[in-house]
Amino acid sequence: MGDLHRIAEKERPITPQPGFAEVLRRHRHAARLTLEQLAEASGVSARTLSDMERGRSKGPQHRTVTALADALGLADADRRQLVELAREGRLRDHWSRPTGLCELPRSVDDFTGRAAELAWTSELLRAGDAPGVGLITGSAGLGKTTLTVRAAHALRPDFPDGVFFLDLFGMSPRPLPADEALGLLLRALGVADQQIPGDVAGRASLYRSLLRDRRVLIVLDNAASEEQVRPLLPGGGAGKALVTSRRLLAGLEGVRRLGVGPLPLLEATELLTGILKERGASDEGSAVWQLAQLCGGLPLALRIAGNRLVSRPGWNAADLAARLTNEERRLDQLSAGDLKIATAFGLSYEQLAHSTRRVFRRLALVPGRNFDAALAGAVGGTSIEGAWDALDELVDLGLLQDSASGRYRFHDLVRLFARDRLRQEEPAAERDALTATMTSWLLRMATTAGRWFEPGYGRPDRPGPGLSSLEEAGHWLRVDADNWLGALRHAAGAGRFADVLDCAESMHWFSDRWMHAPHWHEVFTLGSEAAAALGDPARQAAQLNLLAWAHLVPREDLETSLRYAAQAMDLATRSAATSQIALAHHIAAGALRRLGRLDEAIAAETRAAEMFKADGDIDQYCQCLGALGTCLRDAGHYAEALEQYLGLWALLNDDGSGMSPSAAAFTRPIALARVGECLGLLGRRAEAIGKLTEAISLMEQVELPVPQARSLETLAALLAGEGRTGESRQAYARAAEVYEAVGDAEESSRCRDLANAAS
Incomplete structure (x- = not known):
């Protein structure tokens, strides 16, 4: 029997001994205490108690266990058991977690943001x-x-x-x-x-x-x-x-x-301020703000700048900001002890394949803030496939930032590093040749893209990818505006006047599609100067006319517009350039009308219309007809203005008129909007609303945002007059959105106020 008993005992499963967590929880339940009540009685936090009971803290310190035993009122045996289990847990913890290996670094005290x-x-x-x-x-x-x-x-x-x-x-x-x-x-x-x-x-x-x-x-x-x-x-x-x-x-x-991206400017300024508080001196807030901007929100650059100021009490933030303003010296100045921003970038640069390093440093030549793979290939001297590979590698290492639209850009400090590598690794003659090649590529692309918008112009030869349609050409001109404009400036400075003039001339009709863009004054000024340098007064007159337009429509600087139109008229007359004489009359008429000099405006516009018609330029003739209608409208002759616009509308829809399809597509929505305006002024609001609604839809299709926004305002006022308050509010709100999209914050705010007032 004894042997059988021993065998049974041997085969009986061994019950594991309860651990510290289970024993502590059992004693707390026996004492009928909640975690919070035991925490209050023992002085041990409820969170620590929770960790103990869940086994996350297996070996608490002896004084902690003693406090718990006292709070639970444990007798000798129970007290010894709890203390012993905690000691065993500490021993296990000691052997499983040796100190000093893979220790977490300290956290900086002035950590900011994130x-x-x-x-x-x-x-x-x-x-x-x-x-x-x-x-x-x-x-x-x-x-x-x-x-x-x-x-x-x-x-x-x-x-x-x-x-x-x-x-x-x-x-x-x-x-x-x-x-x-x-x-x-x-x-x-x-x-x-x-x-x-x-x-x-x-x-x-x-x-x-x-x-x-x-x-x-x-x-x-x-x-x-x-x-x-x-x-x-x-x-x-x-x-x-x-x-x-x-x-x-x-x-x-x-x-x-x-x-992770750069710190927002406010947080960057806070980080600098936190570092500088050790100085015990107060730095100008605006200078610290400027420093944060120059560091581009890069925490390492901010810390270097802050450490330099802290270690040099005689400096102030404005002094260092002045040093950093010099781009040629900025990377050198962002150095403090063993902290160097250029060294940090250099470690990434060394990881690149040699072909990618070449593309990276050459991209510093790109004049704009962003670029696509086609431009990267052109400046990097590689195929489009090679450019994609290089760009992927650069994005992978954080040396470039990409976007869903297929555009890439540098952080400002990384661009300076790329420029420094270019100077160090490629001779000056090679850099000049690269810049010339890139400039030619950009101007060729821009000139070809601009010509897509010329009336009657056939499908141009494509100098690069992505320009196979009017829409693609317009998109490229918009997103690469900083790049081709930078190329235009460089070409002008290098004396490449023929290229500059060709490009400026190609923008004539596209500028009407993007009239709110801020750079037309510069484009046509460079064009005018190039024509003068080439000794071609007729082409200079054309550029001066466009310069007059740039001050008339986007800027509404009417006296300056008249001055440029007069200069164009003089040059065009001396060179017998009839079309430019007519265009000067047309632009001058627009300025005169806005100045309220309606009789002079009508006379100038009539003269322009006659000249364009005699010259067989139906496209410009139609523009003059529309402008005459606007003069009649401003003079209060609404019925005559409506008749003028309806005549223009008929001409625009006459396939035998001789008007080019692209010019008709551009002019049609504007003429229809003017018909709607006149109907509204004549009290025929229902008809006016229908015409304006149709015109606004057409304007959106051909991308005429500024006329679209103005027509939306007119529509909103007519809807309000009909008691259609909700629709009026929506039209004002949409006008505000369109103005905001073209960067006109003042007009956008005014329309939002009108939308709110219509509520």
């Missing part, structure tokens, strides 16, 4: 037992490591089993290999050297098994590649990880991504 990013990390890492790996990416100097360390310190209480930090040296010539990284992390997690497997797969397996049941946060800083990072990520369970990298690591699966 509230949304910190909230993102907190939400990700506190999401229960769901897998949590966050990847934080961005270019050099954006403070990815500082942000991640800050987040890790804030979240340390959520990871009682440890927060570990490992620099993967992703920008060094030899990034930390995965097997070495795993060895360091395994030792930090308490694994003895002799227990660490020799191969990557074995180390990764052991590492994931340790993280599965431990509330551990692993911070992997400065990752080089997907291959380096994958073995270092938790495989699920309690362990979490944050990874930072300058690269996008697009192939990394199962991670949540956060792209």
Whole structure:
């Protein structure tokens, strides 16, 4: 019987001894205390108690356990058991978490901003037992490591089993290999050297098994590649990880991504102010604001600027801002001790393939703030396919920023770095040749695009991709305006007058489509100067007429418009350029009408119409007919004005009129809107509303935003007169949106006020 009893005892399953968490919870329940009540009685926080009872804190300090035993009124045996279980937990914790290995760096005291990013990390890492790996990416100097360390310190209480930090040296010539990284992390997690497997797969397996049941946060800083990072990520369970990298690591699966950008100007100024408070002196607020702008919101640049001022009490913010204003010296000035903004960018530059480095530094020649792959290929001396590859690599390393529209741009400081690399690595003669090539490409594209809008112009030869239609040509001219205008300036400075004049002339009809653009004054001034340099008075007269238009329509500087029209008239008369004489009369008439000199305006417009008709220029003749109708309207002759516009409307819709289709498409919605205006002025509101509604729709199709906004205002007033308040409010609101889209904030605000008043 005894033997049978011993066998039964041997086969009986062993009941595991209760741990500290279970014993503490049992004693609290026996005492009928809530967590809050025990916290109040013991002086131990309710959150700490919760961590203990959930097993997240297995070995609390002796004084904490004593306070709990006193609050629970435990007798000798129960008291000794609780104290002993806590001691065992501390011993296990000691062996599993050696100190000093992969320790988290300190968090800077003057950390500023990044509230949304910190909230993102907190939400990700506190999401229960769901897998949590966050990847934080961005270019050099954006403070990815500082942000991640800050987040890790804030979240340390959520990871009682440890927060570990490992620099993967992703920008060094030899990034930390995965097997070495795993060895360091395994030792930090308490694994003895002799227990660490020799191969990557074995180390990764052991590492994931340790993280599965431990509330551990692993911070992997400065990752080089997907291959380096994958073995270092938790495989699920309690362990979490944050990874930072300058690269996008697009192939990394199962991670949540956060792209970090520059600090907003307000937060950048706050960071600088926080650094400078150590000086004990007060810097001018405007100078600190200017410094923040010059640093482009880049935290590393801001810290360098702040540290330079702190270490030199005799300087002030205005002095340093003045130094940074010089672009040629800005990168040199952003240096403090071992902190150098150029060094940070240089580490990324060294990671690039040689062909990509060439494209990167040559892109510094682009005159505008952004560009596409076609321009990158032209300036980089590569095919469109080669440009895409280079741009992808640059975006991947954070040296360029991309957008959904297929445009790319530099951060201002990165552009200066690229310019410096270009000066250092390519001789002056080569740089000049590259600039000339890019200028030619841009002017050829702009001139060809502009000619799509000339009446009767056939399909132009395409000098590059994306200009196979009127719509594509217009889009290119708008989005690349800073680039082709910069090329126009450079060509003018280089004495390439024929190219400048060809480009300026090609913008004649397109300028009507984009009349609100701010640069027509400069375009036609450069064109006029180029024609004068070439000794061609007829073409100079044409450019002066366009310059007069630029002051008449977009600017409404009427006296200046008349002055340029008079100069054009004089040159055109001397060179017998009949068409330019007529155009000068037409533009002068527009200025005279706006000045209220209606008799003079009608006489000048009538003379222009006669000359254009005699010259067979039906397109311009129709413009004059419309302008005469506007003169009659302004004079209060609404019935005569309506008759004039209806005659123009009939001509526009007559296939045999000789008018070019593109000019008819442009003029038709404006003429129809004028018909609607006159009907409204004659009290025929219902008819007027119908005509204006149709005209507004046509204007949207052919992209005439300013006339569209004005017609929407007229429509809104007519709708209000009909008692259709809701529709009137919508029309005013839409007019405000259109004005805002073309950059006219004053008119947009006025229309919003009218919309609100109609409520």
